[in-house]
Amino acid sequence: MLSRTVTSTLAISVVSWVGTMSGSAIAQTVTPEAVANVMRTLGGPVKARPSGAKGQCFVGTFTPTAEAKTLTKSVAFEKASKVVARFSVGSGNPKVMDSSKAVNRGFSFRIDDGGKGQTEFVMVNAPINFVKSPDQMLGFLQARLPGADGKPDPEKIKAFAEANPETTLQGKYLASKPVPASWVGVSYWGIHGYTMTNASGAKQLVKFRMVPLAGELGLTDDEAKAKGGDFLVDELKGRIESKAPAGFEMVALMGRAGDEKTNATQMWDDEDKRTQVKLGTLTITALEKNETCDGGIFDPLTLAAGLEGPADEPLFTARQPAYAVSFGQRN
Numbered sequence: 001m002l003s004r005t006v007t008s009t010l011a012i013s014v015v016s017w018v019g020t021m022s023g024s025a026i027a028q029t030v031t032p033e034a035v036a037n038v039m040r041t042l043g044g045p046v047k048a049r050p051s052g053a054k055g056q057c058f059v060g061t062f063t064p065t066a067e068a069k070t071l072t073k074s075v076a077f078e079k080a081s082k083v084v085a086r087f088s089v090g091s092g093n094p095k096v097m098d099s100s101k102a103v104n105r106g107f108s109f110r111i112d113d114g115g116k117g118q119t120e121f122v123m124v125n126a127p128i129n130f131v132k133s134p135d136q137m138l139g140f141l142q143a144r145l146p147g148a149d150g151k152p153d154p155e156k157i158k159a160f161a162e163a164n165p166e167t168t169l170q171g172k173y174l175a176s177k178p179v180p181a182s183w184v185g186v187s188y189w190g191i192h193g194y195t196m197t198n199a200s201g202a203k204q205l206v207k208f209r210m211v212p213l214a215g216e217l218g219l220t221d222d223e224a225k226a227k228g229g230d231f232l233v234d235e236l237k238g239r240i241e242s243k244a245p246a247g248f249e250m251v252a253l254m255g256r257a258g259d260e261k262t263n264a265t266q267m268w269d270d271e272d273k274r275t276q277v278k279l280g281t282l283t284i285t286a287l288e289k290n291e292t293c294d295g296g297i298f299d300p301l302t303l304a305a306g307l308e309g310p311a312d313e314p315l316f317t318a319r320q321p322a323y324a325v326s327f328g329q330r331n
């Protein structure tokens with residue numbers, strides 16, 4: 001077992017590493033703080049989130065189906081509850097273009113029944129993540145740190161991608177899809193494998209997908225360019241005012257024995273063809289002041305009993321502590 005502190009040339013990325021010997025190689029297990037700190041360095045000196053910096057808070061409702069109870073005893077899936085949600089555009093740049101194809105769209109929401117049902121999800125518009133572990137995330141970010149000339153080194157980024165080919169898969173997925181025309185015109189995935197437990201104690205491995213009620217609404221690259229950099233908030237506002245569909249059906253994709261549980265860069269075999277159980281409808285009803293969402297974090301670990309995240313997946317368990325560090329930094 002190794003323990004050491006690494007001080008980089010960038011004052012902010014003073015990171016603690018805890019490493020373990022595995023054969024002759026050192027398998028590093030980086031701390032969530034380390035990842036959050038390098039994200040902050042890359043995200044710039046703004047008091048914004050270093051990921052999903054640009055976004056808008058909304059409120060709505062979540063109405064579960066009767067079928068949801070066959071899978072979970074969770075109070076969050078018992079009755080209609082209010083929802084606080086935040087849509088975002090990926091990266092730490094609060095001015096990133098809404099027409100940008102290279103970054104993901106984020107959807108964070110809290111199902112809040114005011115009691116024991118509080119349940120939070122932080123999803124993106126891709127079925128896979130761009131890294132499989134916090135260690136790989138730190139490497140991915142460090143490869144992008146600016147050098148002495150103030151610019152990232154394309155050779156370093158290329159070398160990292162070649163050594164870690166799975167880190168290119170999410171980008172390839174996004175590049176293969178049209179630019180989302182609306183925050184509520186694209187599917188979002190929870191990515192991790194969750195376990196639902198029903199009242200009889202039966203457990204089921206699932207992945208979550210939010211399927212847009214409006215359908216998949218995409219823009220060609222030219223259409224996106226013509227729309228400019230800031231159209232998503234107005235689009236959603238107009239949609240709510242005109243009572244056009246502004247919500248999602250939440251579905252559980254059924255897992256089975258042998259499904260990969262801890263590599264978020266991979267979809268399950270035939271994931272798109274899995275049985276889908278409808279869990280409920282989430283409807284966005286109004287814009288909310290951003291302070292409501294900015295006053296805390298959306299915490300993937302906040303899940304009402306009857307629903308569990310993958311406790312053995314470091315990528316999942318690192319999220320809440322990293323978000324908490326980031327919250328401290330942006331306040």
Ligand code: HEM
Pocket residue numbers: 032035036039048049050051052055086087088105106107108122123124129133134137189190191192264296297298314315316318319322323326327330
């Ligand atoms: C080691 C794993 C991860 C780390 C260290 C990490 C880190 C972060 C940090 C520091 C923030 C800013 C949080 C805040 O200030 O409130 C953030 C936001 C976000 N992350 Fe992650 N993340 C990880 C994995 C993921 C995964 C797997 C997804 C997608 C399923 C994801 C999606 C998002 C989204 C959508 C936001 C914006 C949240 C918001 O709207 O408040 N992250 N992430």
